[in-house]
Amino acid sequence: MHWVRTAKQPRSRRTLGRLLDAAEELISEKGIDDTTVADVAARAGCSVGAFYHHFRDKGALLRVLLDRLGQEFRETMRAAVDPKRWEGATIAEILEAYLQFSIEMGRERAGLQRAKLALALRDPAFGEEVFELQRELGARLRELLLARKREVAHRDPSLAIDFALEQLRSMLMMRLDGDLLRTGLDSTTDADFVREAIASVCAYMKIPPPPEPEYLR
Amino acid sequence: MHWVRTAKQPRSRRTLGRLLDAAEELISEKGIDDTTVADVAARAGCSVGAFYHHFRDKGALLRVLLDRLGQEFRETMRAAVDPKRWEGATIAEILEAYLQFSIEMGRERAGLQRAKLALALRDPAFGEEVFELQRELGARLRELLLARKREVAHRDPSLAIDFALEQLRSMLMMRLDGDLLRTGLDSTTDADFVREAIASVCAYMKIPPPPEPEYLR
DNA sequence: ATTATCTATAGATCTATAGATAATGC
DNA sequence: ATTATCTATAGATCTATAGATAATGC
Numbered sequence: 001m002h003w004v005r006t007a008k009q010p011r012s013r014r015t016l017g018r019l020l021d022a023a024e025e026l027i028s029e030k031g032i033d034d035t036t037v038a039d040v041a042a043r044a045g046c047s048v049g050a051f052y053h054h055f056r057d058k059g060a061l062l063r064v065l066l067d068r069l070g071q072e073f074r075e076t077m078r079a080a081v082d083p084k085r086w087e088g089a090t091i092a093e094i095l096e097a098y099l100q101f102s103i104e105m106g107r108e109r110a111g112l113q114r115a116k117l118a119l120a121l122r123d124p125a126f127g128e129e130v131f132e133l134q135r136e137l138g139a140r141l142r143e144l145l146l147a148r149k150r151e152v153a154h155r156d157p158s159l160a161i162d163f164a165l166e167q168l169r170s171m172l173m174m175r176l177d178g179d180l181l182r183t184g185l186d187s188t189t190d191a192d193f194v195r196e197a198i199a200s201v202c203a204y205m206k207i208p209p210p211p212e213p214e215y216l217r
Numbered sequence: 218m219h220w221v222r223t224a225k226q227p228r229s230r231r232t233l234g235r236l237l238d239a240a241e242e243l244i245s246e247k248g249i250d251d252t253t254v255a256d257v258a259a260r261a262g263c264s265v266g267a268f269y270h271h272f273r274d275k276g277a278l279l280r281v282l283l284d285r286l287g288q289e290f291r292e293t294m295r296a297a298v299d300p301k302r303w304e305g306a307t308i309a310e311i312l313e314a315y316l317q318f319s320i321e322m323g324r325e326r327a328g329l330q331r332a333k334l335a336l337a338l339r340d341p342a343f344g345e346e347v348f349e350l351q352r353e354l355g356a357r358l359r360e361l362l363l364a365r366k367r368e369v370a371h372r373d374p375s376l377a378i379d380f381a382l383e384q385l386r387s388m389l390m391m392r393l394d395g396d397l398l399r400t401g402l403d404s405t406t407d408a409d410f411v412r413e414a415i416a417s418v419c420a421y422m423k424i425p426p427p428p429e430p431e432y433l434r
Numbered sequence: 435a436t437t438a439t440c441t442a443t444a445g446a447t448c449t450a451t452a453g454a455t456a457a458t459g460c
Numbered sequence: 461a462t463t464a465t466c467t468a469t470a471g472a473t474c475t476a477t478a479g480a481t482a483a484t485g486c
Binding site for chain 1: 250
């Protein structure tokens with residue numbers, strides 16, 4: 001038997017689905033540690049025994065849930081940073097799309113993402129896997145920007161690109177995962193945030209900012 | 218009886234001290250959840266019973282440990298942002314000192330800070346208390362900068378100040394707490410990081426940057 | 435006959451306490 | 461006499477399993 005049993009009967013598939021949905025809800029609400037197997041079974045309307053018929057152990061449930069999340073992210077991300085897609089685009093345009101893409105992804109299933117992050121921070125082996133994706137996104141973005149480094153007037157263009165990416169990544173993380181780390185900025189809209197963030201990295205790298213939106217003129 | 222017993226005998230004070238030290242070490246290494254009362258007692262060289270003679274419960278231990286940390290932070294922080302201290306200083310100078318101060322504080326007892334953050338994220342009541350200090354630091358910095366907003370050439374100086382503070386805060390958090398969230402930047406030194414961060418917010422707010430250090434000329 | 439589910443419970447792991455024993459200081 | 465410590469264990473909380481019972485599909 002593997003991590004998760006491949007169901008053969010429709011009834012079983014329904015139960016499996018309900019277990020996964022229940023787990024996702026509960027983990028989003030309370031985090032992984034405070035979600036017990038009994039909780040999950042209860043919300044799915046089945047017994048603890050049924051749970052263990054489907055999953056080898058509690059870890060298997062997490063694995064299925066988080067793998068699914070990771071896979072979705074991987075696919076969307078790879079499509080988003082495809083160099084062909086960005087032929088002719090400027091640094092500012094690429095970074096703006098990066099911010100919008102990340103905000104969109106992060107707002108969906110925020111609770112589950114948070115749990116994933118918490119688990120990754122605790123379990124180094126699992127963390128490797130998660131951060132691998134983050135690194136891949138970073139690396140691909142970096143390539144896109146490095147190919148355009150003649151736009152950058154900073155003394156050390158590569159360093160400037162790395163720094164700008166780190167700036168955006170940090171601010172995104174705080175804005176998306178740090179619900180509780182409230183700040184003076186949480187009254188701004190996502191649109192304002194994106195505009196200022198882009199203005200900031202453009203000013204830093206000394207590249208032309210995108211045109212101001214009309215409503216500000 | 219309160220949270221913690223006030224010891225009357227020297228032997229008892231020594232035990233209390235050893236318990237606190239042991240707890241700080243273990244929590245720094247493994248986090249709060251993976252540190253059991255038995256662990257703490259063992260490392261302190263006493264029994265679980267002795268532990269409970271000193272602390273009402275496990276929560277009392279955390280409270281003492283983290284309160285102590287918070288108190289130190291509060292005092293240092295208040296001294297650091299005293300307006301008198303900054304009379305005649307520019308925005309760039311203030312922000313540079315903020316970065317250096319935060320990096321210094323954060324590097325000390327990093328593990329414990331991390332545990333504090335984790336607990337704050339989980340327990341909203343405790344979180345309130347922790348983030349109160351963060352907010353206070355933010356608010357005082359904000360005042361210092363707002364008093365100098367004529368330096369700022371951004372369309373909306375208040376917004377720019379808020380954004381710049383959020384940028385620095387986010388980057389600090391990632392750099393200090395995010396040991397595991399590795400990035401393209403972790404090969405840079407703290408000094409490089411501070412220099413580029415200041416260059417970035419200065420460019421964004423359109424204020425004169427501090428002079429370049431000699432070694433770069 | 436096979437697959438899925440349920441009930442009941444063993445086993446592990448922690449927190450916290452009770453009661454006995456030892457050390458301390460008047 | 462009071463304070464501090466130890467040993468042993470109760471009680472709570474979870475994960476995981478065993479064995480009985482029910483549903484499904486050939």
